[in-house]
Amino acid sequence: xxxxxxxxxxxxxxxxxxxxxxxxxxxxxxxxxxxxxxxxxxxxxxxxxxxxxxxxxxxxxxxxxxxxxxxxxxxxxxxxxxxxxxxxxxxxxxxxxxxxxxxxxxxxxxxxxxxxxx
Amino acid sequence: xxxxxxxxxxxxxxxxxxxxxxxxxxxxxxxxxxxxxxxxxxxxxxxxxxxxxxxxxxxxxxxxxxxxxxxxxxxxxxxxxxxxxxxxxxxxxxxxxxxxxxxxxxxxxxxxx
Numbered sequence: 001x002x003x004x005x006x007x008x009x010x011x012x013x014x015x016x017x018x019x020x021x022x023x024x025x026x027x028x029x030x031x032x033x034x035x036x037x038x039x040x041x042x043x044x045x046x047x048x049x050x051x052x053x054x055x056x057x058x059x060x061x062x063x064x065x066x067x068x069x070x071x072x073x074x075x076x077x078x079x080x081x082x083x084x085x086x087x088x089x090x091x092x093x094x095x096x097x098x099x100x101x102x103x104x105x106x107x108x109x110x111x112x113x114x115x116x117x118x
Numbered sequence: 119x120x121x122x123x124x125x126x127x128x129x130x131x132x133x134x135x136x137x138x139x140x141x142x143x144x145x146x147x148x149x150x151x152x153x154x155x156x157x158x159x160x161x162x163x164x165x166x167x168x169x170x171x172x173x174x175x176x177x178x179x180x181x182x183x184x185x186x187x188x189x190x191x192x193x194x195x196x197x198x199x200x201x202x203x204x205x206x207x208x209x210x211x212x213x214x215x216x217x218x219x220x221x222x223x224x225x226x227x228x229x230x231x
Contacts, residue, residue: 004161031217042221042223042224043162043208043221043224045218045219048217048218050217056218091161091162093161093162095217097217106152106164106167107162107164107217107219108164109154109161109162109163110161111160111161112160112161
């Protein structure tokens with residue numbers, strides 16, 4: 001399996017611009033997570049989906065942030081408008097509840113997108 | 119609410135020395151516990167996990183961790199550090215049946231020759 005795929009790997013943009021980060025989870029996984037990592041705040045869960053439905057978006061910092069999962073193989077995290085304080089590494093992760101219903105909650109992480117807002 | 123506390127944001131060891139990274143958890147129900155490793159400019163990779171089976175869990179790269187309910191701890195150890203172990207290590211906790219993980223603040227392991 002190719003693992004979780006994220007694009008772009010690096011994004012540099014100017015304040016006020018729209019930014020879209022993309023994620024392709026591992027095929028067959030039914031949970032998808034978006035995290036943000038900064039030196040100051042560490043690793044923060046922004047939102048997660050189950051079977052393409054958002055379950056918990058309490059970590060989304062502001063209305064400028066939105067996430068969608070139109071199908072099982074694709075998700076986006078959008079920031080509009082972007083601000084310098086949004087600069088961070090954004091990770092996508094996916095996981096799977098086994099067929100027997102047992103879940104060990106292991107999440108598989110993508111390589112991340114390093115966002116710099118100037 | 120669940121939480122994990124990682125003691126020490128930085129740990130320095132010499133190559134060949136014992137590695138001990140500390141993690142204490144708080145959970146109102148039997149937890150699942152995880153250790154992840156992050157190498158520079160990479161995503162997180164699972165080292166090992168505890169899911170209510172054996173209390174001593176062995177992971178990749180020679181790491182292991184022991185679940186101690188009485189101490190609410192899940193410390194990560196490795197008998198002999200290698201230069202390639204230099205990375206950031208995250209402890210995480212979740213409730214059985216819930217997919218959401220709560221991560222600690224991370225411990226950066228530095229290995230000197």
